[in-house]
Amino acid sequence: MSSAATVGFENVTKAFGAVVAVRDVSFEVAPGHLVTLLGPSGCGKTTTLRMIAGLELPTAGRIRIGERDVTNLPATDRDVAMVFQSYALFPHMTVLENVGYGLSVSGRPKAEVKERAETTLELVGLEGFGARLPSELSGGQQQRVAVARAVVLEPEVLLFDEPLSNLDAKLRRRVREEIRELQQRLGLTAVYVTHDQEEALAISDRIIVMNNAVIAQEGVPRDLYEAPADRFVADFIGDANVLAVTIGAIDGEHAEVRIGEARRRLLHRGLAPGPAHLAIRPEGIVLTADPEASIMAGRVRRASYLGSHVEYDIETALGELFVTDSDVDRIHPVGSEVGLGFGTHGVTLVRD
């Protein structure tokens, strides 16, 4: 039944008076993919999503859904469906009427509306809830009704605006898996807004990180984590220690990088010689008891045992670093001198 379509943004800008909410954004969502829009509050995620839905029209640029240019098409005439943050369930209609709403306003026969609505309710695990009012459901159940109401239309694109933010942490993890599973099973193209990076990493085919109305980086979850384009992305996705470094001589893919007193060969990723930044994941640092045999020396300021790993704050000549160590058998006591080395992953040069 897959009617999944591509979504294309070409140099789209949206301004509200003097405020530019989205500036010159281009991207492409492949059919059947789930793409996440991730970014801090106010960066323009919701605005982007609402432009796909047709609830806002762009100030400049073009939007395509499938082969069709929908730039100036209102929401009613687009083949998209949206799950709202507040769910926006119609309080005066039963669950079944809510789910069947889109079909019935499209003029489908009553019997078909009822049958398809019931099938979809079953799909989200709510069979038998059809006669209730939304106010008689729990938060998680309301959320699933909202999803059912959107997918029953088999839309070309399914949109989610922070669909889990009204749920508690445990439920959030379960429901996000359900949503992902449903999207893959139905083969729908989906655009998903969140500001929770873990959620984004968990369910996305691709992630678009936005910052200040523009795209900061786009890619598959692994790329974003392991090869962040700039400081912002490195810091926003996962934790990162960012150190000021100097790039020296370049040699093919690699460059010699000066980190304080030490030197290391790293991928230069197209950066030119001169001052640069190094992003180091907390798990990218290896601690040894011998300060001499490592890149830098440091002193343990704080050590917290968290079961699966130990967290350290370590004072070094380049500033305080946040380090996690999965070796819980040998905990470096507070005040002890340690040596810091780099592991194989999680150390990348980034743009400013």
Place this chain on the structure above:
Amino acid sequence: MSQQRSPLGYWLAIGWAGFLLLPWYVQSGGFFDFAWLLAWADADAAPALAQAVLHGRWWLLPLALPLALPILLLGRRQDTPAAARLLILAGGIGLAWLALQGFAVIHSGWGFDILARTFGPLELSQSGMGAGAALTALALLMFTGLGIAARGAVGGDRFVVGAITLIVALVAVFIFFPVLRILAGALQDSDGSFAPGLFAARFIDPRIWGLGCVLEGSRCGVAWNTLALALFTGLTTTLLGLAFALVATRTAFPAKRALRALTILPIITPPFVISLAIILLFGRSGTVTQFVADLFGVSGGRWIYGFWGVWLAQILSFTPIAFLVLIGVVEGISPSLEEAAQTLRASRWQTFTTVSLPLMRPGLANAFLLGFIESMADFGNPLVLGGNFQVLSTEIFFAIVGAQFDPGRAAMLAMVLLSFTLLAFWAQQRWLGRKLYTTVGGKGDSGLAASLPTGLKWLVLGVTVPWAIFTAIMYAMILFGGFVELWGRNHSFTLRHYEATFGITQGQFGLVWSGTAWNSFWTTLQIAVIAAIPTALIGLITAWLLSRQTFRGKGAFEFGTMLSFAIPGTVIGVAYIMAFNVPPIELTGTGMILIIAFVFRNMPVGVRAGVATLAQLDKSLDEASLTHRASTLQTVRRILLPLMKPALLAALVYSFVSAMTAISAVVFLVSARYELATTYILNRVENGDYGIAIAYSSVLIVVMLIVIGLFQLAIGERRLGRRSAAPAGFTGGVR
């Protein structure tokens, strides 16, 4: 709370002062001329004890016992069960005896036939209760309250229990007692004796229930007239109000602020003004009528006098109220619901009919019922424009004031009217009580409200813009009409009407207030100001009790205090003259009865203002104060009152303004000495003196605009705006 100093001593002092020092009966010169100080031992001015000892009014003596009993408790614990019993017993017996003797002995001796038959005629008599009796009653009431608190009600909080007791007593005496008195009135013949047979005859009166207009082309009964008019008015004002609300919230209409200004019009418009403007436009010598006559050669009929004229006037008067209710409702619809509908492929028209409109349903019902109640209670418009079309409120008036003088019939009509409005009020409360549809779910998205379907947009604009212009013309007409010689005949400019009403001339001994309206104008201002203070205080205390305290019977308490909203003014007026014309409470002809009528009619306004403000004040504020060892009374005075200043001021202004424009109740209660602006205008209108009536009304409008303007300056516009945008269930009172 039991550590608080007990106020029992104060109440004892007050009670005994009432019993021993102050004149027991009402003073013909008024309490404040203090003539009673010199006539201390006279049969009219003596206090209760002296009355009993010197003037043979022995039935006052037993009151000393309940006043004396609580003395036993002075200096002892008062929160024991025994003390509670004693206090309740003393208060209860005292109040019961006070009421009993009040009804039993009146001007003409015994008040009940059965007493006269058993004991023979009584030589002595007594007039209405005065200051002494009032203080004694207050003390007895507070004994009861202290007793109830001592039994542990409301956590033993004396202040709260006292406040509840006092308000219940006031509502009972000044709302329930008069209303019940009407019921009794309908059961009495012209001599005042009990005649249940008459009740049925009065009730099955074809003048009330006749169906002539349907069955044989004659006239229908007033009840049907009133109902039909109210249904029509309710329906039209709701639709128009909705159209205005949609324009104000869902279109890019530029003059939205001007639309909002519409909402204060009904508050500042004196009665008759709209009707007069309609006469000036559509009456036989009205502008429009003459214009049409010149144009087509048809002479205008008298169509304006009757159902359609009254209907038109009522729509003009009450649409702003529907607008006020509906704008809150329309704004309350979460935009994301409409957006959701759109993403689900609903067209704008489908979105409107399947989502927006159903969500407005409770608000629409509410607006309809308000319009229905307002129309039923309306007195001024049908009086001026009704012609042969009679409605209950005017029939009541003519049954009392007219040649037919038939209080029994008036009482019956009042009961019919009251049952209609109470039913509507009850239905409205049911609607409001059912939860309004609110968005389900926690954190909301902030979307854009859907714009209207194009056809609908042009429809609402096409209706509202001409209507708004029409309304504006009406008001311009009024201002203009006060400056012409004779409307429709002679349009030359004159200040004659203003000179006649508000002239000031240079007399032999300085300035002379020679205008004929000055007297009623000053009286109105004075009474409106005096009445505003207790209205606001009682209203706010009630609001505080309702929103901050929990106690048994709170629902009934709320219903009782809001009830006067549903009682049409004419009914209150008739009820007051029936109830307060004879002892024990004798108030007719005084300024006091006007003040009391205003206080209890406008109380719901104060309550609403208070509840709205308190809802915005966090409860933890009071709790913080209470946990810092402040008593409840101190908390109210030191924390809540200062924070509630805006509500207090709002209640003051609204009750002042509604008192200035009230007519239906006071038309029965005014006297030669206390004439009010509105009744003065009524007399002018009845004499066809439209110029003077209009000039006077214009002055009132300007005065009220100034008052409201000053008020807005004092409070800041935002607050007023926010409150008026709230989906108010009660806006103003019923005239």
